[in-house]
Amino acid sequence: MLGKAKLLKVYLGESERYKNKPLYQYLVHWLKEKGIGGVTVNRGIEGYGADKVLHTARFLELSSDLPMILEIVDVAEKIDPLIQEICAMVPKGLVFSTDIEVYKHGK
Amino acid sequence: MLGKAKLLKVYLGESERYKNKPLYQYLVHWLKEKGIGGVTVNRGIEGYGADKVLHTARFLELSSDLPMILEIVDVAEKIDPLIQEICAMVPKGLVFSTDIEVYKHGK
Amino acid sequence: MLGKAKLLKVYLGESERYKNKPLYQYLVHWLKEKGIGGVTVNRGIEGYGADKVLHTARFLELSSDLPMILEIVDVAEKIDPLIQEICAMVPKGLVFSTDIEVYKHGK
Numbered sequence: 001m002l003g004k005a006k007l008l009k010v011y012l013g014e015s016e017r018y019k020n021k022p023l024y025q026y027l028v029h030w031l032k033e034k035g036i037g038g039v040t041v042n043r044g045i046e047g048y049g050a051d052k053v054l055h056t057a058r059f060l061e062l063s064s065d066l067p068m069i070l071e072i073v074d075v076a077e078k079i080d081p082l083i084q085e086i087c088a089m090v091p092k093g094l095v096f097s098t099d100i101e102v103y104k105h106g107k
Numbered sequence: 108m109l110g111k112a113k114l115l116k117v118y119l120g121e122s123e124r125y126k127n128k129p130l131y132q133y134l135v136h137w138l139k140e141k142g143i144g145g146v147t148v149n150r151g152i153e154g155y156g157a158d159k160v161l162h163t164a165r166f167l168e169l170s171s172d173l174p175m176i177l178e179i180v181d182v183a184e185k186i187d188p189l190i191q192e193i194c195a196m197v198p199k200g201l202v203f204s205t206d207i208e209v210y211k212h213g214k
Numbered sequence: 215m216l217g218k219a220k221l222l223k224v225y226l227g228e229s230e231r232y233k234n235k236p237l238y239q240y241l242v243h244w245l246k247e248k249g250i251g252g253v254t255v256n257r258g259i260e261g262y263g264a265d266k267v268l269h270t271a272r273f274l275e276l277s278s279d280l281p282m283i284l285e286i287v288d289v290a291e292k293i294d295p296l297i298q299e300i301c302a303m304v305p306k307g308l309v310f311s312t313d314i315e316v317y318k319h320g321k
Contacts, residue, residue: 005310023273025260026226032262033150038308040225040261040281046132047147048139050160050213069178073308075270087211088130093209094145094180095114097303106264118254153239154254155246157320165239173252177284194318201252201287202318203219 001037005102006079008072010086011049015065023073024068024106027089034082037074037105049094073100108144110211113186115179119200120158122172134196141189144181144212151176156201160186160209180207215251219316220293222296224300225263229279238282241303248296251288251319254310258283280303287314 016023024041031039044067046056055065072079079097087095123130131148138146151174153163162172179186186204194202230237238255245253258281260270269279286293293311301309 007310007312011145022270028260028262028268032230032266032268038225038261040258040283042149042256042258042283044147044149046135047145048135049145052139054135054139067147069147073310081208090211092213093211094209094213096114096180096207096209098114098205098207098312100310102308102310103297104304104307106306106308118252149256151254151256153242154252156252159246161242161246163319166276173275176254176256190317197319199321200318201316203221203287203314203316205312205314 001075001105002102005074005100006076006097007100008079008083008095008097010070010090010093010095012068012090013055013065014068016090016092018089023089024070027086029080031072036072036078036082038072040071042069042071043071044068049092051092070075070093073102108212109168109209112181112207113183113204114149114207115186115190115202115204117177117179117197117200117202119197120162120172121150121175123156123197125196125200131177134177134193138179138189143179143185143189145179147178149176149178152210156199158199180209215289215319219288220290220311220315221314222293222297222309222311224284224286224304224307224309225283226304227269227279228257228282228286230306232303232305238254238284238304241284241300245286245296250286250292250296254285256285257281260280263306265306287316
């Protein structure tokens with residue numbers, strides 16, 4: 001996975017669920033099973049998406065649905081066939097990609 | 108907002124203020140009012156910027172000004188007209204963009 | 215550092231060490247000494263890399279080695295000469311870059 005590759009970013013809500021699991025956890029496992037090279041999850045402290053509802057860690061009552069950001073890295077040939085399915089799993093989310101140049105991926 | 112779009116990233120200090128509010132909070136509200144598609148805020152645990160002063164969560168006395176990272180997503184026609192004003196609001200910050208391909212943004 | 219520049223992202227494990235220091239801390243100091251324009255560190259809450267071992271903040275026993283993400287920004291002429299050395303310092307990590315357009319970097 002050196003040279004030209006793709007970074008796919010997926011933004012979703014912490015409280016979203018899929019098949020009885022938090023959606024972000026489901027996605028990480030699903031991507032691992034598909035053999036995708038690397039995935040990292042971050043929890044944002046504030047944000048809004050397409051529905052323009054602000055979620056923030058500042059107020060307890062709004063903090064149960066903070067933005068979760070997945071960063072998914074692999075070559076386009078591995079990422080592209082999964083994009084349609086990922087989009088279907090995150091109905092309220094944001095999904096985009098950017099081109100990257102990989103210099104190192106493990107040993 | 109599908110197809111070619113822009114990710115604008117803004118890095119600033121947690122303690123920076125604007126019009127009596129934390130700057131990052133002001134920016135999120137301001138971008139929402141401008142109708143920008145999506146914004147997410149992350150708090151870094153360590154970092155330095157143009158002034159080469161290291162901020163880190165490791166020492167209490169240096170942890171009050173951790174780096175805040177805003178990720179702002181929309182088409183270039185919506186983002187570009189705001190860049191100059193954003194730059195003026197973050198005198199000590201870092202502002203850059205990268206081209207993205209959006210596959211999904213809400214329903 | 216305005217105009218065309220480079221964002222270098224480095225993913226490594228929180229528990230990795232280098233010269234008796236946490237590797238991510240060593241890297242931040244090293245990059246600062248090299249005069250690199252800006253560096254930010256984020257701690258992910260879950261993720262896996264080339265070895266396909268899942269690290270997650272959900273289980274205490276797996277949470278001591280969460281993914282650390284460094285974002286390193288400068289012009290290509292400053293970043294490129296360091297890439298080989300950075301890759302050597304993160305044997306298990308992921309290192310990639312993407313092109314960016316910088317609008318603001320401090321005063």
